[in-house]
Amino acid sequence: MSGRTTLDKLWDDHEILRREDGTSLLWVDRHFVHEGSHHAFAKIAERDMGVRHPELTFGVADHYVPTRGAPRSADIARMIATLTGNAERHGIELFGVKDPRQGIVHVAGPEQGLTLPGLLVVCGDSHTATHGALGAYAFGIGATEVAHVLATQTIWQKKPKRMRLRVEGALHPGVGAKDIALNWISTLGADGARGHAIEYAGSAVRDLSVEGRLTLCNLSIEGGARSGMVPPDAVTLEWIAGRPFAPEGALWERACEAFLALAPDADAEYDREAVLDASEIAPIVTWGTSPEEALPVTATLPDPARAETEAEARRISASLDYMGLGAGRPLAGTPVDQIFIGSCTNGRIEDLRSAAAVLKGRRAVVPGMISPGSSAVKAQAEQEGLDRIFAEAGLDWVASGCSMCVGMNGDLVESGKRCASTTNRNFRGRQGQGARTHLMSPAMAAAAAVTGTITDARPLLEGRS
Ligand SMILES: CC(C)[C@H](C(=O)O)[C@@H](O)C(=O)O
Numbered sequence: 001m002s003g004r005t006t007l008d009k010l011w012d013d014h015e016i017l018r019r020e021d022g023t024s025l026l027w028v029d030r031h032f033v034h035e036g037s038h039h040a041f042a043k044i045a046e047r048d049m050g051v052r053h054p055e056l057t058f059g060v061a062d063h064y065v066p067t068r069g070a071p072r073s074a075d076i077a078r079m080i081a082t083l084t085g086n087a088e089r090h091g092i093e094l095f096g097v098k099d100p101r102q103g104i105v106h107v108a109g110p111e112q113g114l115t116l117p118g119l120l121v122v123c124g125d126s127h128t129a130t131h132g133a134l135g136a137y138a139f140g141i142g143a144t145e146v147a148h149v150l151a152t153q154t155i156w157q158k159k160p161k162r163m164r165l166r167v168e169g170a171l172h173p174g175v176g177a178k179d180i181a182l183n184w185i186s187t188l189g190a191d192g193a194r195g196h197a198i199e200y201a202g203s204a205v206r207d208l209s210v211e212g213r214l215t216l217c218n219l220s221i222e223g224g225a226r227s228g229m230v231p232p233d234a235v236t237l238e239w240i241a242g243r244p245f246a247p248e249g250a251l252w253e254r255a256c257e258a259f260l261a262l263a264p265d266a267d268a269e270y271d272r273e274a275v276l277d278a279s280e281i282a283p284i285v286t287w288g289t290s291p292e293e294a295l296p297v298t299a300t301l302p303d304p305a306r307a308e309t310e311a312e313a314r315r316i317s318a319s320l321d322y323m324g325l326g327a328g329r330p331l332a333g334t335p336v337d338q339i340f341i342g343s344c345t346n347g348r349i350e351d352l353r354s355a356a357a358v359l360k361g362r363r364a365v366v367p368g369m370i371s372p373g374s375s376a377v378k379a380q381a382e383q384e385g386l387d388r389i390f391a392e393a394g395l396d397w398v399a400s401g402c403s404m405c406v407g408m409n410g411d412l413v414e415s416g417k418r419c420a421s422t423t424n425r426n427f428r429g430r431q432g433q434g435a436r437t438h439l440m441s442p443a444m445a446a447a448a449a450v451t452g453t454i455t456d457a458r459p460l461l462e463g464r465s
C-alpha cells in the first residue's frame with residue numbers, strides 16, 4: 001500500500017462509517033454559521049430539533065454587517081438579528097457586530113485559533129476551503145447539510161479525488177498568492193479541479209506566509225476544487241501558537257506533534273498532479289466574468305476573431321461586451337471608476353500592508369473603499385498607522401465585513417461602473433447589477449487607485465517594502 005496524502009489522513013481520522021455506495025459519514029469538529037445560515041436553523045426548528053453540539057459551532061456576523069453606521073435597511077438589520085436570535089436560542093457563541101472578534105468567517109475563524117490543523121471544518125459558505133491553509137479539511141456546504149450538521153455534528157460525503165498542485169521556485173517581488181491562484185485557474189479553467197481536493201505544495205507555497213496560504217486556499221473553489229489544503233509545517237505552528245482558542249502548554253506540545261504528522265507521506269500518491277513555475281507568474285487581472293478569464297497585466301485582451309471554436313468566440317464576445325472592453329487592446333491602461341480592497345480573499349493584515357506600500361505618500365485619483373477582513377485586522381492596521389496612509393491617499397477606511405465583495409449590506413458598485421477589486425468573484429452583477437469587476441491583488445488594486453487605470457504595480461513598489 002502506498003503512503004497517505006494529507007487528505008487521506010484527515011479522512012481516515014473523521015470517517016465514522018461508509019455506506020455501500022461509497023458515501024461516508026464524517027465527524028465535524030468545527031462548524032461556522034453566519035447570517036445566511038438562517039434557512040438551516042429554520043429547518044431544525046420545523047422538526048423540533050436542537051443543536052447537537054453547540055460548543056463546536058461558532059457564529060459570525062459578516063455578510064450583512066454595515067461597514068459604516070447603521071444597517072441600510074430593516075431587512076438587512078433583520079438578517080443580523082435572526083443570527084443573534086438563533087445563536088442565543090441554541091447556546092452558540094457569536095462574534096456579533098460589536099464584538100472585537102467579529103470578522104468575515106474565513107478571516108475570524110483562523111485568526112481566533114478556531115481553525116486548527118487536522119480539524120474537519122464546515123460552513124454554509126462556498127469559500128470555506130480557505131481554512132485548509134492551516135491543514136484543516138474544510139469545505140462549503142448547502143443549507144440542508146448545515147441543518148444536518150447542526151442536528152448531528154456529522155455530514156455525509158463522498159471522498160474527493162486527490163490533486164497535488166506544486167508551485168516551484170521563487171515569486172518575483174510584487175507577485176503574491178492571489179497571482180498564483182488566478183494563474184492556475186486561468187490555466188486549468190474554472191472547472192479545472194472539479195471533483196478534487198487540492199493539496200498545495202512546492203517551494204513557493206512553503207515560502208508563503210499563512211496569510212498568503214489562506215488567500216491561495218480561498219480561491220480553490222473558483223477553480224472548481226472542493227477544498228484546498230496546505231499541509232502543516234513550522235510556519236503554520238508559529239502562526240497558530242498563542243491564538244485565543246489554540247491549545248496551550250503541554251497540550252500545545254502534543255498538538256504540534258500531531259499537526260506535523262499530517263504532512264503527506266513521502267510515497268503518497270495523488271490522482272492528479274500539476275506543476276507551476278513561480279518565476280513565470282506575473283501580476284494577474286481578470287478581464288471577463290469568470291475568474292478563469294484572467295491574464296497577466298502585461299497582456300492584451302483576447303479577440304473573438306482569433307478564438308479556436310465558435311463557442312469560445314461567443315463566450316469571449318459576451319464577456320468583453322458585459323465588461324465594456326475592446327478586443328485585442330492592452331489590458332493595462334483600462335480606466336477604472338473605483339477600487340475595493342477587502343474580503344476573505346485579501347482582507348488580512350499583509351494584504352493591507354502591501355496596498356499601503358503602494359499608497360504611501362500617493363493620492364488616489366478614483367474613489368475607493370478599504371474594509372479590513374476582521375475587527376482584529378482593523379485594530380492591528382490602525383496600530384501600524386495603515387489607516388492614515390489610506391486616508392491620506394483619499395480612500396475610505398471602513399469597518400470589517402463582506403461589504404462590496406457581494407454587496408449584501410448595501411455596499412454596491414453602480415451599474416456600468418468598473419471596479420478594481422481584491423475579491424474572488426467577477427460574475428455578472430456580483431458587486432451590483434451591471435457592475436464590472438476586475439479581480440486582482442491588493443497591490444494591484446492600490447496601483448489602480450493612484451493611476452485610475454489597470455496598472456502593473458511592480459514599478460510603483462520599487463524601493464518600497
Ligand atoms: C452568501 C454566501 C452563502 C456566499 C457563498 O456561499 O459563498 C457568499 O459568501 C459568496 O461568496 O458568494
Ligand code: SF4
Nearest residue numbers: 127343344402405406
Ligand atoms: S467576503 Fe465575499 S467571498 Fe468571502 S464570505 Fe464574504 S461574500 Fe463570500
